Amino acid sequence: IGPGSWNWVRITIVITSFVALFIVVTVPEHFLEEHLWQHIVVVHIPKIFLWTFGTLFAVHILLEFIDINTWIASNMFIILAIALLVGIIPESGPHLIFVTLFASGTIPFSILLASSIVQDGHGMIPMLADSKRGFLFVKAVNIIVGAIVGIIGLLVGF
Structure with a gap:
């Protein structure tokens, strides 16, 4: 799957996948549920997404129409x-x-x-x-x- 050569993107994805797997396998269920899911995924990721999307959208509108x-x-x-x-x-x-x-x-x-x-x-x-x-x-x-x-x-x- 993907390109035949190994570039920095592919290496980063593989390393990140192994780190994520290590975290899921080794940490307590409480950490996964309360800290990773309830705090990071539910609270922070939507805010980061909205800031990023809003900023890029505003810049696009400014550059496109003004x-x-x-x-x-x-x-x-x-x-x-x-x-x-x-x-x-x-x-x-x-x-x-x-x-x-x-x-x-x-x-x-x-x-x-x-x-x-x-x-x-x-x-x-x-x-x-x-x-x-x-x-x-x-x-x-x-x-x-x-x-x-x-x-x-x-x-x-x-």
Whole structure:
């Protein structure tokens, strides 16, 4: 089944399958039912799917029906500011907007890099729960570094 050659996709699927089989065979039934199924599959996967689908759909609509490319091309510093502000959100879904815009050639790498610097994904949620001050400090540092990198990148032309 599939291509005759082994590439990274096939190897990844085989390794993931063995890891999943190992987990199912070795962990207690409680872990499978409560943690994997009730928590990850029922709670998180629908949210991740909706964020991803919604973001990709919104970008598609913007690129298909609105001449956003012209506006973005003439307002790169505003797009950089938006990318930095979106990076404050402690989830990775909104970052897909900038990944998709970069992949379509709409924004330069410097804006994607600045957005990536500010975006921490779900990694900052525990810190937000533990210390709002620490969260804001880390985000402020990320925004400053992201802004510096983004501005220099835009001025240099990458």
